[in-house]
Amino acid sequence: MPAKPQTLGDWLQWAVRAYGRHKAALGQVAVSAHDEALYLLLHTLGLPLDSKPAVLKRRLTPDEATKVAEIFRRRLEERVPAAYLTREAFLGEHRFYVDERVIIPRSYFLELLPEQIPQWLPAGKPVKRAVDVCTGSGCLAILLAHQFPEAKVDAIELSPDAAAVAKFNLATHGLAKRVLLHRSDVFDTVPAVKYDLILSNPPYVPTRELRGLPEEFTKEPRMALDGGRDGLDIIRKILRQARERLQPHGIVTLEVGGLRAAMDRAFPELDLHWLHTEDGEDCVCVIQAARLLSWRG
Numbered sequence: 001m002p003a004k005p006q007t008l009g010d011w012l013q014w015a016v017r018a019y020g021r022h023k024a025a026l027g028q029v030a031v032s033a034h035d036e037a038l039y040l041l042l043h044t045l046g047l048p049l050d051s052k053p054a055v056l057k058r059r060l061t062p063d064e065a066t067k068v069a070e071i072f073r074r075r076l077e078e079r080v081p082a083a084y085l086t087r088e089a090f091l092g093e094h095r096f097y098v099d100e101r102v103i104i105p106r107s108y109f110l111e112l113l114p115e116q117i118p119q120w121l122p123a124g125k126p127v128k129r130a131v132d133v134c135t136g137s138g139c140l141a142i143l144l145a146h147q148f149p150e151a152k153v154d155a156i157e158l159s160p161d162a163a164a165v166a167k168f169n170l171a172t173h174g175l176a177k178r179v180l181l182h183r184s185d186v187f188d189t190v191p192a193v194k195y196d197l198i199l200s201n202p203p204y205v206p207t208r209e210l211r212g213l214p215e216e217f218t219k220e221p222r223m224a225l226d227g228g229r230d231g232l233d234i235i236r237k238i239l240r241q242a243r244e245r246l247q248p249h250g251i252v253t254l255e256v257g258g259l260r261a262a263m264d265r266a267f268p269e270l271d272l273h274w275l276h277t278e279d280g281e282d283c284v285c286v287i288q289a290a291r292l293l294s295w296r297g
């Protein structure tokens, strides 16, 4: 490679090495330096994200090179997550506006909502009411609305900052009427409704583990991550309140990161069922209403 990158492909090689030198943390936008750097390059140059490989031969103008160098400086030296630089994040084909007020969407529900979750719901009975608790950017409420076209969806968020981002995303996805946003501490101030489906990707990082997070992750709102002493504070509250909020055939489904063993220990009576994910993380559980009702927690 020439000392000074000329083509987009040169810049990509340069960036991948720079990610390694800077020990950049991955996992917020992509799991490889190559994929994240290519995304940043294409976005910064205003090129389609599905550009053909021939795009790598494109030579950058001096202005473009300056822009690209600056974006990688902010990503690698200031440790700003890529999605906060570009102000966008994707779950599958769905694009969401994001900034520092919300966690960057990266949920296993994208994989599980189309096929596995519906298997836990009564066949032939459309979902009429669904709720996304801890909605952040609103991304999962939007996925719910797409997955269950006949459903009225509620989206619950405590942080006013995050709720403002969710409001914006619901409007740009044309869902401001069908998805109702509530500023509430879990269900505390949400009107009493019985749901077919309660879904949540809540904060679940045990407080003491927050200090060990890579710098990029500390740029996300602490409130989106901090799950209290054992990580289970919000999860306990969701489960307790869900008893009053589920239809008899309803389910709760929770994404809990590394807390699978802790959940099994904390809630043995709930007989948690863990869904299988392609990468084997298996960190999303399902609980049926009958189990919750007989639970004394």
Ligand SMILES: C[S@@+](CC[C@H](N)C(=O)[O-])C[C@H]1O[C@@H](n2cnc3c(N)ncnc32)[C@H](O)[C@@H]1O
Residues within 6 Å of the ligand: 102, 103, 104, 105, 106, 107, 133, 134, 135, 136, 137, 138, 139, 140, 156, 157, 158, 159, 162, 184, 185, 186, 201, 202, 203, 204, 221, 223, 224, 225, 234
């Ligand atoms: C892990 S983030 C998930 C955001 C979004 N659902 C996603 O998957 O990207 C958790 C969200 O819960 C919100 N939150 C934290 N405590 C809450 C509470 N007690 N009630 C409602 N929302 C809460 C945070 O502000 C944050 O937006």
